[in-house]
Amino acid sequence: RYARVANKFTSKLLNHPFICSDIRKLHNQPIGLCSIQVFNQNIKEIPQNSYPLFDKNKIKQYEPKYSGLKILVEVSNSKRFCQLSNTKCAEILNELYKKSEFSILISAKSHDYDKAADLQSKLFMDSEIHVSPTIDNFVSFVNASDIVLTGDGGLGHISGALNKKIVALYSRTSVQHW
Numbered sequence: 714r715y716a717r718v719a720n721k722f723t724s725k726l727l728n729h730p731f732i733c734s735d736i737r738k739l740h741n742q743p744i745g746l747c748s749i750q751v752f753n754q755n756i757k758e759i760p761q762n763s764y765p766l767f768d769k770n771k772i773k774q775y776e777p778k779y780s781g782l783k784i785l786v787e788v789s790n791s792k793r794f795c796q797l798s799n800t801k802c803a804e805i806l807n808e809l810y811k812k813s814e815f816s817i818l819i820s821a822k823s824h825d826y827d828k829a830a831d832l833q834s835k836l837f838m839d840s841e842i843h844v845s846p847t848i849d850n851f852v853s854f855v856n857a858s859d860i861v862l863t864g865d866g867g868l869g870h871i872s873g874a875l876n877k878k879i880v881a882l883y884s885r886t887s888v889q890h891w
Contacts, residue, residue, distance in 0.1 A: 767852065767874045775853040779816035779839045785858035785877075787868050788829045789822035795864030795882050799828065802862070803835035810838045818843060818858050820851070820868065 749756050749763070777783055784806070790796050797805070806817060817840035821829035829842045845851035852871060855861065861872040861879045869881045 765870075765874050766876060767856075769856065769875070772856050772875075773849065773853045775850075775857040777816070777818060777857050778841050782813070782815035782860070783818050783858045784815050785818040785820060785855060785861045785863075785868075785872075786832070787820040787863055788832055789820065789825040790864040790866050790868070792865050795866065797882065799832040799835060803832060807835075807837045814838070815859075816840060818854065820845070820854065 743759070745759050746756070749759060786802060786806070787796075788799070809815075816838055817833075817836055819829045819832060819840055819842045821842060821844055823844050826842070826844060829844075833840050833842060843854050845854055852875070855868065855871050855877070856875050858872075858877060861868065861877050862882075863869045863872065863879065864882045869879060872879045
């Protein structure tokens with residue numbers, strides 16, 4: 714077990730602790746850089762060839778119902794405190810739509826379909842709901858978007874690996890750290 718930790722009791726639980734004498738340094742660097750430094754403390758920035766990007770040629774194509782700019786929003790996130798309410802999300806998107814046309818791709822887990830339908834009913838623009846049966850299908854759906862509005866979580870990481878423009882909402886995690 715490897716980890717970057719302060720010199721406290723938790724460091725005794727690790728086979729290979731990377732002791733950080735100044736705990737503030739743990740919170741003032743991107744988490745990706747912290748992770749790499751567990752293995753090599755001399756790395757001061759993440760090399761571009763280490764960016765976790767998907768090969769888009771290997772992703773099956775999803776054809777959205779509507780053409781033009783597409784914004785993906787999610788209604789399923791285990792970190793509920795990092796999500797906007799449907800009312801607030803719709804308010805923001807409807808206001809943006811007054812300035813520029815786009816359609817909405819709504820991502821939902823099957824148990825949140827009603828929540829997705831509720832959001833869709835509040836939107837002024839074209840939208841479609843997608844419940845992904847597999848991760849492959851989900852990645853394809855995300856890849857069909859141009860911009861992603863997400864809370865902290867998996868969708869943000871997948872969007873980043875697809876090199877999408879992202880607006881990510883964080884609540885209890887400092888933005889600098891992530």
